[in-house]
Amino acid sequence: MVTKASSDLPALPLTSRKLLVYLLAFTVTLGAGIGPLLGVIRVPGFIAIGELFPLNLQRAVAAFAAFLLTLPAVGVQFFGGDRFHAGLLKAAFTIVFVALFAGILALYLTYTSWVIHVELGGSLSAAYIVGPKMLPDCVCVARKLQITSCIGPVLDTNPAHVEDCYPREDIVARKNGLSLLYFFVMFSLGVLIGLLVLRERKPRRKRRRKMAES
Numbered sequence: 001m002v003t004k005a006s007s008d009l010p011a012l013p014l015t016s017r018k019l020l021v022y023l024l025a026f027t028v029t030l031g032a033g034i035g036p037l038l039g040v041i042r043v044p045g046f047i048a049i050g051e052l053f054p055l056n057l058q059r060a061v062a063a064f065a066a067f068l069l070t071l072p073a074v075g076v077q078f079f080g081g082d083r084f085h086a087g088l089l090k091a092a093f094t095i096v097f098v099a100l101f102a103g104i105l106a107l108y109l110t111y112t113s114w115v116i117h118v119e120l121g122g123s124l125s126a127a128y129i130v131g132p133k134m135l136p137d138c139v140c141v142a143r144k145l146q147i148t149s150c151i152g153p154v155l156d157t158n159p160a161h162v163e164d165c166y167p168r169e170d171i172v173a174r175k176n177g178l179s180l181l182y183f184f185v186m187f188s189l190g191v192l193i194g195l196l197v198l199r200e201r202k203p204r205r206k207r208r209r210k211m212a213e214s
Contacts, residue, residue, distance in 0.1 A: 049107075049182065054115065054127045056159045061179050065186040072190035076197050084198060093195045100188040107181040114174045118151045126157055129174050131166030138165035 050062050119125050128151070134141050140150035147165065151157060155165070163171045 054129055061182055065183055068183055068187045069190040072194035076194045089199050096188055096192050100192055103185045103188055107185050110178055110181055116148055118148055128159060128162045131170035134165045140165060
């Protein structure tokens with residue numbers, strides 16, 4: 001059976017090739033570059049917020065946060081050639097900066113209220129999202145133990161078994177709430193950096209116009 005060589009296949013149209021390049025640039029390349037920020041790539045001496053999340057949430061929130069962070073990069077690429085009034089950029093930067101600060105505080109307070117850390121011995125520890133009240137049939141309730149004292153000696157470290165001690169709707173609501181706050185913080189950070197890039201592009205455009213006029 002004879003097949004055509006790959007070189008004989010029709011080339012992608014120019015627009016399709018550009019689309020493919022942009023998709024790779026903004027998803028794969030940017031996603032790999034912000035890996036340390038998201039916690040999917042370990043950097044000695046640096047702990048990302050994503051690394052503090054329970055293990056059964058880390059990969060999901062990192063993947064969606066990486067996708068969200070491509071949006072400000074796409075926006076900068078699209079609006080990079082436009083002219084923006086300096087006052088408008090300052091106002092937008094101030095609003096996003098305040099929103100980011102408030103989001104970080106809200107994320108911290110929510111995290112410390114909904115997530116527990118359990119030391120498993122040595123340098124090992126695990127994080128779990130817990131509900132407001134344990135179910136009556138939970139083994140920890142029968143032993144009259146707090147969940148932090150129960151995990152390990154009585155209850156195994158499987159996150160699914162820990163979550164079984166709480167109503168499912170409470171765990172799901174807290175997972176969604178914590179994840180959405182994290183997405184908001186990461187997206188706001190991306191927008192803030194994007195505004196900074198747009199502001200720094202403006203003086204360069206002015207210098208190019210002056211050089212062209214001279």
